[in-house]
Amino acid sequence: MRWSFYFWYTSKDDPADAEAPSHKYLLKGGFIKQVASGIYAFTPPGYRVIRKIENIIRKEMERSGAQEVLLTVLNPAELWKETGRWELYGRELFTLKDRHGREYCLGPTHEEEITDLVRSFVNSYRQLPFILYQIQVKFRDEKRPRFGLIRGREFIMKDAYSFDTDEFSAMMSYETMRFAYERIFKKLRLNTLMVEASVGAIGGISSHEFVILTDYGEAKVAYCLSCGYSANAEIVKLPLGKQQEEEEKSLQKVYTPNAETIEELSQFLKVPKSKILKAVLYIAQGEPVMVMIKGDREVDENKLAQVIGTENFRLATDEEVYRLFGTQKGFIGPFNVPPSVKVLWDNSTFGIKNAVIAFNEPDYHYINANPERDFSYGDFFDLAQVTEGDPCPKCASPLKVSKGLELGHIFLLGTRYSVPMKAYYKDQQGEDKPLFMGCYGIGISRCMSAIVEQYHDEFGIKWPTVVAPFELDIICLNPSDQEQKSTAEKLYMMAQELGLDVIYDDREASAGFKFADADLCGFPYRIIVGKKVKEGKVELHNRHTGEKTDVPVESAIQVVKELIDKDKV
RNA sequence: CGGGGUGUAGCUCAGGUGGCAGAGCGCUGGCUUUGGGAGCCAGAAGUCGCAGGUUCAAGUCCUGCCACCCCGACCA
Known part of the structure; x- marks a missing residue:
């Protein structure tokens, strides 16, 4: 991609309304554009990042046997009335009517619709189990959208649903998804913690959240450094106080x-x-x-x-x-x-x-x-909030408490949806049984923010290579210098030929301008074509380590390719 | 939904006590520049969030509304 033709515009000033680093840099770097509170559009580079995240998730979902579907954004009210959630979901549901006055909502999650899809095709235990997933936009009229993509009212989510004959089988699906999630977050280079979570009002059986520790999250997580226990703070049990040994004084x-x-x-x-x-x-x-x-x-x-x-x-x-x-x-x-x-x-x-x-x-x-x-x-x-130093419920060592941002949530649902929606199958005895379900979500746009939260410095973003909008930035410092220009062009062609995601900064701008953009936009590797071309050399810069080395023009792209390949393992 | 804050050029902001609408960045044209957000010259750019009110006169004062941000209770 030639930057001079590319729709990508950064800003020199910090955006006024952004507090969280991810919010600030995604706006400043021109990756997203706010449309309304909690509603953001993605620019070409922003969408490239999203697609890379999606593809990592897709690959791992497919690897675990899940099959991709695409459900609808517009959900008829009838389905939601079957489970009672048309009322229960409350004001967070975006609702609308069609020209005939029929009611719909913009899907905030898709248990109803997936159950409807499945019940229309599944009749027998022989068809089970399976896991379906989709990557789609979700709508939730949040009370308080926050921090850019971290909590939006419209956001991109991967949601998966498992269908099994019984609880034991469903546990296997749950475990399959748990392992997939561990792989996904590892591949996204996100340092997540898996915490036990509240099964909540739905009355599920088992639930885990995948969180990163950050001040820009709203979950409180407690974890134990000595035994590895971790849980959402709201479910950490606190024991009875100890009997204090003290002389009783007079009232x-x-x-x-x-x-x-x-x-x-x-x-x-x-x-x-x-x-x-x-x-x-x-x-x-x-x-x-x-x-x-x-x-x-x-x-x-x-x-x-x-x-x-x-x-x-x-x-x-x-x-x-x-x-x-x-x-x-x-x-x-x-x-x-x-x-x-x-x-x-x-x-x-x-x-x-x-x-x-x-x-x-x-x-x-x-x-x-x-x-x-x-x-x-x-x-x-047990009614008190957990605080740092409270005893671990497993080993009684002092707990650590941090704010966490929830990126994924896996949930063993049971028959909460299949029973009211009459999603039954016939077992070996020919009896009707409700499908046993699980659901599994990952906030994709939120992951994009989470990655920035974990990978940035005072100059901007430091994208991990696997999700970077471009893996390599070739900067031609002085495009009016013929030798520099032709060298940069040649390197750009070579990088394309080797299949690298490369952006060529051929813009008519000062060196400092291009360097500042390169830092802000977070390309993991940068090749600078400057005065040293006269000696047959260009500079290779690593955004993550800050390391700069001169390399011969002829081998520069090969060197970068090897580094990139190594990063992707 | 409660509490706090902001709204003026594309962006970041300044505009005591009411009296001609401003700056920097960006943008357009020209010349000079090119290793850390270049310099000079010339320009274009505004429903001062919206509506009402007070006043000879409102960006400024009053009332109502709207939008956005931040802090708390809920969610990926």
Whole structure:
């Protein structure tokens, strides 16, 4: 490709609205163009990267026996009504009507449609198992699109679905996909972590996420360096607190005006937050629920949802707190609690000694409160967010906690879709049985961002060779110099002949301009044709190592080809 | 959906207390340049997010709306 003819335009200024490195460099480097919030178009070089990622995924999917299909973007509402998801999916579903008033959605995922496809062809156990997959655009009206391609409302996804006779067979499909995913992320040069994930409201059986550790992700992952355990933080179980060995001091009532927050209380009383018992009031489906938890911990609302069996809850308002307890937030506690209030004790509160606690008296707290003597526990639950240093559920070593970005998710679904959609097969006894399903997703456009997050420096992107828009950039420093120009042209022809993905920067621009673009756009290799052509030499530059070497013109392309071939192994 | 912020040339931004619409980059033409985003000269380029209001006068003040970004709760 000759750059002077290529539709690729970079910017000298940092884009105003981009924070995450991937968002910034993809915009600045002219790989993507924002169309609306969470909606991006890909330019020719941007789409080249996407296609390379897709092809790596395709190859590994095919290798594991999955077969590619292409389902539709426009999904009729009827299918979604069969599984109840027309309502359940809620406002994230983009919906529309045709001229006859019939309802459709833009597919956010394709369990319904794939199940519909499969039930129309599969009748017998003899046809099972199999895995189908597609690469397609998905639409989700996200509450908050973020960080460029990282969370878009329109995005490219690979989604696969497995169909088996029973759970055991489905586990095999699941394992097949798990291994495929491990290979895919390795080939994409992404350093992912496989974490156990919540099976969530769908009631699946097993679920794993593939995440990279980055500040620009929204999942919280906990992992253990000594035994290798890793999981989405929301499913990490925390044990009952240890019995503290401390002399019980006498209970004392202390005037603590305006100490509404744990922070204020801790400073006012000069007591560590871990010595404070905090009461957090939620309203769940209209009913008050009080969570007692240690002051240095936060409630994990995913865990709370599991315990109370609904996701329909929120923090109580100041008025509600006052109406129930006759005092404001910060002064409520597990004493004389109205019978309508359900009290849940977090595991962390067990065994505390000489704690600070409020007993629903305005402007007063009690210090040196002790369980049994001054208050009594109720039932214990695991409700706290995991924090760094908490014990690993497997080996009890201190856990590490990081933000993670989810790139892939594999899920053993069971019969969640096949039963309501009547996707049955006849078993050997001639009986109808529901298909046993699994689903497996990879966010392809998100992977593009993830790669940039893992491979960049202050000058721009450093694409791994396997996904680089071009593997080699040939820069002719001074196109008006005939010798330089003809050398560059010759090298460009040779590179094309050897089948390299090469871009030839023949633009009329200063050297610095071309170097800056080369850095920003992230070509793994660069050949610079400059003054040294007089000595029969060009410079070879490696974007990843920063290494520069002079090589003879005749062998330059061969040298690069060998390096590229090595990178692709 | 709650909280915060931004909206002026293609891009990045400046425009106290209301008084002629600005800069840098980019773009067009010309000359000179070519190893780290070149120099000089000459130009083109605007519904100041939208609507209403206050005022002799609004980019600037007021009201409403919209869009986008960031922080929190959900998803690949």
